[in-house]
Amino acid sequence: MDFGRVTDDRLRELQGELPPECLLREPQRLEAFAADELKLPVLPELVVEAREARQVPPLLRWAARHRIPVTARGAGTGLSGGALPVHGGVLLSLARLDRILEIDPVNQTARVEPGVINAALQEAAARRGLFYPPDPSSWESSSLGGNIAHNAGGPRCVKYGVTRDWVMQLRVVLADGSEATLGPATRKGVVGYSLRDLVVGSEGTLAVVTQALLRLLPKPEATRTLLAFFPDLDAACAMVPAFSRAGITPSAIEFMDGEAIRIVRQELPGELPEACAGLLLLECDGREAAVEQDSLAIGEACLEGGALDVLVAEGGPRREKLWEVRRSLSRVTRRAFARKISEDIAVPLDRIGEYMRGARTIGREHDLLVLGYGHLGDGNIHVNVLATVDDSPTLQRMRACVDRLLALAVELGGTISGEHGVGVAKQPWIGLELPPTLLDLQKRIKQAWDPQGILNPGKIFDWQSDRARELFGAMREGEKSN
Ligand SMILES: Cc1cc2nc3c(=O)[nH]c(=O)nc-3n(C[C@H](O)[C@H](O)[C@H](O)COP(=O)(O)OP(=O)(O)OC[C@H]3O[C@@H](n4cnc5c(N)ncnc54)[C@H](O)[C@@H]3O)c2cc1C
Numbered sequence: 297m298d299f300g301r302v303t304d305d306r307l308r309e310l311q312g313e314l315p316p317e318c319l320l321r322e323p324q325r326l327e328a329f330a331a332d333e334l335k336l337p338v339l340p341e342l343v344v345e346a347r348e349a350r351q352v353p354p355l356l357r358w359a360a361r362h363r364i365p366v367t368a369r370g371a372g373t374g375l376s377g378g379a380l381p382v383h384g385g386v387l388l389s390l391a392r393l394d395r396i397l398e399i400d401p402v403n404q405t406a407r408v409e410p411g412v413i414n415a416a417l418q419e420a421a422a423r424r425g426l427f428y429p430p431d432p433s434s435w436e437s438s439s440l441g442g443n444i445a446h447n448a449g450g451p452r453c454v455k456y457g458v459t460r461d462w463v464m465q466l467r468v469v470l471a472d473g474s475e476a477t478l479g480p481a482t483r484k485g486v487v488g489y490s491l492r493d494l495v496v497g498s499e500g501t502l503a504v505v506t507q508a509l510l511r512l513l514p515k516p517e518a519t520r521t522l523l524a525f526f527p528d529l530d531a532a533c534a535m536v537p538a539f540s541r542a543g544i545t546p547s548a549i550e551f552m553d554g555e556a557i558r559i560v561r562q563e564l565p566g567e568l569p570e571a572c573a574g575l576l577l578l579e580c581d582g583r584e585a586a587v588e589q590d591s592l593a594i595g596e597a598c599l600e601g602g603a604l605d606v607l608v609a610e611g612g613p614r615r616e617k618l619w620e621v622r623r624s625l626s627r628v629t630r631r632a633f634a635r636k637i638s639e640d641i642a643v644p645l646d647r648i649g650e651y652m653r654g655a656r657t658i659g660r661e662h663d664l665l666v667l668g669y670g671h672l673g674d675g676n677i678h679v680n681v682l683a684t685v686d687d688s689p690t691l692q693r694m695r696a697c698v699d700r701l702l703a704l705a706v707e708l709g710g711t712i713s714g715e716h717g718v719g720v721a722k723q724p725w726i727g728l729e730l731p732p733t734l735l736d737l738q739k740r741i742k743q744a745w746d747p748q749g750i751l752n753p754g755k756i757f758d759w760q761s762d763r764a765r766e767l768f769g770a771m772r773e774g775e776k777s778n
Contacts, residue, residue: 357473370442376719382754410441429456447497454673532574549673642714
C-alpha cells in the first residue's frame, strides 16, 4: 500500500487545525503508544491525543487528503495487535475522551465517550441503581471504544450477551472525515442494514467511534458465587445442559480443565481437592430470593452431576477468594513456563469436552502441555500451549500445535477467536474460517467505507502483504504470553 508520510509541511497544515497539546511527536511520547498487550512495539509517526470529539473530523479530513493511515487506540489492552500502527502514520488516542455524558434512568441508557474505562461505567451505573453487563476480564483497564471495536465479551456473556447486545447508537467519524450517527436511540429499529452492528467488532477499520449510547439494566439485587469441583472435565461440561433443564441461567460459568487445576494447585495449596480434574466457577444474580433459590439449585445440580464438593460465597472477600482460583491461572502459567501461547477459540457448547480431548491429543503428539480454561457458558476456551524449554525446535513444535488447535476449533463448528479479534495476530488463519467468497465480500465492504484504506491498515485482511508477514514473524519470535 502506498501511503503518505507525515512530513513537516503536512504537520504544519495539521497544526493549523488542532491545538498543540494534541500533537505528540517526541520519541518518548511516541514510544508510550507503540505497543498494546500483544507486546510488539511499532512506532507511529505522530500521536494525536484527541481532547474533544470535534477534533477527530478535521484529523480524518487531513489524513484523507494525504492518504495517511490513522489507527484508533483506546486503552491499548488488546491482545491481537489491533491498535498497532503497522503502516505508520497517525496513532489516534481516544483515551482522553473519557466523559460519561449522561446516565438516563428513565430510558435506562448511558451516553459515553469512547475513552471511558469499562469499570468506570459499571461503577457510575451502579451508583444510579443501574447495571452495564459486558465485563471483559480487562474491565478495570480497557475502554468502551475498544470494547465496541472488538465486540468484547466476558464471564457474564452466558446470561447477558456480548458488547454488541448493549450498543444502541454510535456516533462515528468516517474515513473522509464526515460524521454519522448509526442506529436509532431506541431499543428497536429495523430501517435498512444495521451499520451500527457492522462497526461493532470492526477493529477500527471502518470508522472511529466518538460517542456511544449504551443500554443498561436495573442493578441485580444480589449475586452469589459458587465453586464446584468435579472428578473430570466431562462431568463439569455436562452441567451446562443440566442447568438449562433445571430452568436456571447462571450469570457466569467459568471452567478449568485438569491440567489447569494441577498447575493452580501448586500456587494455592490446600484450596483444590486432590481428586478434582474439572472445576466450575459459577455465579447467579437477580432478586435476593431468586438468587438464594438458584444458588441452592445450582449446588444441588452439581452434586447430582457428580461434584466432589461445592463452595458458596455471598460476596466480599470470600467471593474474591473463589475468583482468585480462576484468575491466578494466567499469572501462574506465565511464571511456571518458559514459553506460552494462548489462543481464544470458541466452539458450540456441546463440543467443549470433545475439543479439550482433541486438544490434549494434539499436545501429546507435539510433546507439549496443552491446557484449557475460560468461559464454559459460551464455549469460549483459552487454550494454552506451554513449554518449559525456550529453544527454536520447541517453538517450531508450538507453532505446529497452534495450527492444529485452531483448525480443530473450526472443524467442530467453532471460531479461531471468541473475543480477542483478528488484528495482526490471527490473520494467517482467517482463511480457515472464512471462505474466499466471504473474505472478498468483507474486503468490498471495507473498500466501500474506506476507499483509500487509511483506517487501521494492515489489520484483518492484510496477511498477504510483506509488512504483515514481517510483523507476524517478529511476533512469533517474541511470543511469550497473552
Ligand atoms: C488481562 C486481560 C484480560 C482480557 N480479557 C478479555 C476478556 O475477558 N474479553 C475480551 O473480549 N477481551 C479481553 N481482553 C482483550 C482487550 O482488553 C479487549 O479486546 C478490549 O476490548 C480492548 O479495549 P482497549 O480499550 O484496550 O482497546 P485497544 O487495545 O486500544 O484497541 C483495540 C482495537 O479497537 C480499536 N479501537 C479502539 N478504540 C476505538 C474507537 N474509539 N473507534 C474505533 N476503533 C477503536 C483499535 O484500533 C484496535 O483495533 C483482555 C486483555 C487483557 C490484557
